[in-house]
Amino acid sequence: MGPLHGMRVIEFAGIGPGPFAAMLFADMGAEVIRIERKSAARRPLSLLNLGPFDVVSRGRRAVGLDIKRPEGKAAALRLIAQADALIEGFRPGVMERLGLGPKTCLASNPRLVYGRMTGWGQDGPLAHAAGHDINYIALTGALHAVGTPEQPLPPLNLVGDFGGGALVLAWGMMCALWEAQRSGQGQVIDAAMADGAAYLMAMLYGVKAAGLWTNDRGRNLLDGGAFFYGTYACADGKFLAIGPIEPHFYAIFLEKVGIDDPEFAKQYDPDAWPRLREKLAAILRTRSRDEWCQLLEGTDACVAPVLDMDEAPRHPHMAARDVFVDVEGVVQPGPAPRLSRTPAAIQSPPPVPGAHTEAVLCDCGFSQAEIAGLRAAGAIE
Secondary structure (H helix, E strand, C coil): CCCCCCCEEEEECCCCHHHHHHHHHHHCCCEEEEEECCCHHHCCCECCECHHHCHHHCCEEEEEECCCCHHHHHHHHHHHCCCCEEEECCCCCHHHHCCCCHHHHHHHCCCCEEEEEECCCCCCCCCCCCCCHHHHHHCCCHHHHCECCCCECCCCCHHHHHHHHHHHHHHHHHHHHHHHHHHCCCEEEEEEHHHHHHHHCHHHHHHHHCCCCCCCCCCCCCCCCCCCCEEEECCCCCEEEECCCCHHHHHHHHHHHCCCCHHHHCCCCHHHHHHHHHHHHHHHCCCCHHHHHHHHCCCCCCEEECCCCCCHHHCHHHHHCCCEEEECCEEEECCCCCCCCCCCCCCCCCCCCCCCHHHHHHHCCCCHHHHHHHHHCCCEC
C-alpha cells in the first residue's frame, strides 16, 4: 500500500496533464475514480484514445456517467462528496455550466481540494483560448531557448503538459491536502501549464539576470552552445551525450578520450567553442557509440549513450533499478520516486471506460435500486 492509501480522488476524464497527475496519485496508492463520458468506450483507437496502451490512465477505476443529465450530475456530486480531491482539465467555466464547479462541490464537501488544469489559467486575456503544450510554453521563454540557432524546436510535450502542468498540479494539490488536515477546509488549485512552464525556468531567468545567458540559441552553456555539453554522432551513426561541465570532470573526459590538444584548455572561452566542437566531433566519429561507452560510461567523465525508446528499457542501469516495467505486455516507466517504507506501485492497467461503474457506485453507498434508476434514466453505462 502506497503512502496515499485511503485517499480518494475523482478525475474527470481528459487528455495530457490531468490524466498524468491522476496517475501520480494512483501510483502512490490513492483510489482514483475516473468519470468518463458514456460513449468513451466506443471511441476508435487514436493518439487521443490509446485504449489498453494509455499508460497514464493506469491504476484507476472507471465510471461511465452522463453528467449532462440531472441524474448523472447528482450521482457525480454524491461521489465528489465522499472524495478528498478532484481533478478536472476543462476550459474555464465548463464545470460551472455542468453544475459541478468549485462552489457547488465545496458546498457539499468543504474539505475538498479542487484541482483545475488548464493551459492559460482560470483568468487572463487568453484564458478561454484553445492551445496545446507548444503554445503554452511559447509565452514563457522556454520554447525560445530550445532548438537550433535557426529556429526553436518543441521539447516534446514534457515542459508544458507534464512538467509545468501535471507535476505542478499534483504538488499544489498535495500542499492543499496537507493544509486541509489542519484547517478542515478545502480550496481550489488553479494550475496553468503556462504558469508551470515559466516556474521551471526559474534558474535560467536568474542566470540571464546575472548576465550569464543570452537569447541567442546555441551560444549558452546548456543549450548546445558549449562544445562540452551536447550530443555527438559516432562512427555507427548513433549519438553520445557528454556533459563534463566542471573542470575536474572535464579533465577526466579529456584524459579518457586521449585528447592532449592544448586548445582544449580553453573550456570556458566561448570564442573557441565552435572550433573545439568541430575538433571533438571529428574525434568522437572515430569509434562507435558503444565503444565510447565501454571506455567512458560509469566514470566521472559525464558521458552517456543517447538511447532510443527500444534501447532504454534494456540498459543495465535502467534494468537493475526496474525503471521500466511490463504491465500486461506494455512496457512503460514505473512509478517514481522511491519511498523506503511505503513504496509506490502500479495498481492496475488502464481500465476500459465505464468498466467499474456499478462496483464504484456500490462502494459509494448507492443501492441496487438507485443504480437501476440511473441506468433507466440513461445516466450510466
